[in-house]
Amino acid sequence: TPKTSASCSPAPESPLSSAEESVNGLAGDPLAPHSSSLKLASEDPSGGESQPGTPLPIPGHSGLSVQEMVAMSPELDTYAITKKVKEVLTDNNLGQRLFGETILGLTQGSVSDLLARPKPWHKLSLKGREPFVRMQLWLQDPHSVEKLMDMKRLEKKAYMKRRLSSLSDNHSVDMGLMGQDYIQGSHSPGHQHLKKARVVLGPEEKEALKRAYQEKPYPSPKTIEELASQLNLKTSTVINWFHNYRSRIRRELFIEEIQAAGGLGPGSEGGSPSLRGSKSGEGDSCDGTESEGTVETRQGLGLGLEDHRGACKDDMEVESEAGGSNNSPDQFDCTTSGLVGAGSSCGQGGLGLFNFTEASSSGSASSTNIPASGPARNPRDNNLRKKKAANLNNIIHRLEKAASKEDPSEWEF
DNA sequence: TGAAAGTCAATATC
DNA sequence: GATATTGACTTTCA
Numbered sequence A: 001t002p003k004t005s006a007s008c009s010p011a012p013e014s015p016l017s018s019a020e021e022s023v024n025g026l027a028g029d030p031l032a033p034h035s036s037s038l039k040l041a042s043e044d045p046s047g048g049e050s051q052p053g054t055p056l057p058i059p060g061h062s063g064l065s066v067q068e069m070v071a072m073s074p075e076l077d078t079y080a081i082t083k084k085v086k087e088v089l090t091d092n093n094l095g096q097r098l099f100g101e102t103i104l105g106l107t108q109g110s111v112s113d114l115l116a117r118p119k120p121w122h123k124l125s126l127k128g129r130e131p132f133v134r135m136q137l138w139l140q141d142p143h144s145v146e147k148l149m150d151m152k153r154l155e156k157k158a159y160m161k162r163r164l165s166s167l168s169d170n171h172s173v174d175m176g177l178m179g180q181d182y183i184q185g186s187h188s189p190g191h192q193h194l195k196k197a198r199v200v201l202g203p204e205e206k207e208a209l210k211r212a213y214q215e216k217p218y219p220s221p222k223t224i225e226e227l228a229s230q231l232n233l234k235t236s237t238v239i240n241w242f243h244n245y246r247s248r249i250r251r252e253l254f255i256e257e258i259q260a261a262g263g264l265g266p267g268s269e270g271g272s273p274s275l276r277g278s279k280s281g282e283g284d285s286c287d288g289t290e291s292e293g294t295v296e297t298r299q300g301l302g303l304g305l306e307d308h309r310g311a312c313k314d315d316m317e318v319e320s321e322a323g324g325s326n327n328s329p330d331q332f333d334c335t336t337s338g339l340v341g342a343g344s345s346c347g348q349g350g351l352g353l354f355n356f357t358e359a360s361s362s363g364s365a366s367s368t369n370i371p372a373s374g375p376a377r378n379p380r381d382n383n384l385r386k387k388k389a390a391n392l393n394n395i396i397h398r399l400e401k402a403a404s405k406e407d408p409s410e411w412e413f
Numbered sequence B: 001t002g003a004a005a006g007t008c009a010a011t012a013t014c
Numbered sequence C: 001g002a003t004a005t006t007g008a009c010t011t012t013c014a
Helices: A017-024 A066-072 A078-091 A096-104 A108-116 A126-140 A144-168 A175-181 A203-215 A221-231 A235-261 A315-322 A329-338 A379-403
Strands: none
Touching: A066 A126, A078 A096, A078 A108, A078 A126, A096 A108, A096 A126, A096 A144, A126 A144, A203 A221, A203 A235, A221 A235
């Protein structure tokens, strides 16, 4: 995991003081967290642990529901947010589980996925945007880290207490450990759940499914049946696999595109996911039908969290507008992704999360996502192009097939 | 209504 | 022990 040290990032003890400064400068912003104060579960009089599904209230915005805040939020750079969150968590040795359960109301796996493969803002539903808004607000809280640390300490303390009492009770069974053997929420031995056996597909099965996907990303029920019987799987497993694979490959391609857009290699920093979003993967990638906005700074936040809409921006165009990849990762806070817009100056005069700036999504000019020409900049680029070409070929193939059949019911999509 | 999005949670991996 | 992966399921959306 690459760790970057932000040249103008705040000290770990106050990771986002610059963000707060910028936020506090927003007089009149109804959503600016002026008196930002995360209410951690440790502050909960009940002392109860925060669980996924019961995220913390949004600090400083008690009058607004999360949904309202999400709806009012300007476009956020999800990639920059997750990058910063990862950085703060790593720097302060805070785990995804604690962060997820306390701040986002999500499980560790979801957090991991979210942090590793954030989707572009404009591709997220309102629900999907919620964790990013929460992350953003968390980042804005100058005491976010210490509160989470307190939480961690409390958890550890409670755990030790449980261990100790179970030991002193001299139970034949260690209740403290036993809970782990039961499905969450049911630690009673009397409710020993039958854990649903998890289907684990073997390499050959996966390979076969992938091959089938290459042939037909949207297999017909008949094909699914055949695949299921050939591989000795349930049809629902095959259906699920295709759903998941389509969804995940789409995200993978998105990440690759981001890196390619910035001329970056794997693991490189600096590309913004929202530079260019695309539906890719199963052949519905940007085909010129998706509108886009102009690349324009949306908001600064003092975290370099500008966002850029550009679903199908030409690679070279994006590269030039984005400023290429010359920016050092060290400059993240100020110049995330090399996308610094007016008003973003690392905590000074930056804009808050909910400070609406000039929206740019209206003026749409469609352009193909796959450059008709232009030299590939790196092997990853080539790879991406090949994938895109394959997808387009797939679309063309299906269209041709469809066109050759008069009866629409015979069309296979 | 079907596909996509979002998430959980078991399990693999580091 | 923490994080990553992924099959399954629920919710949302067009």
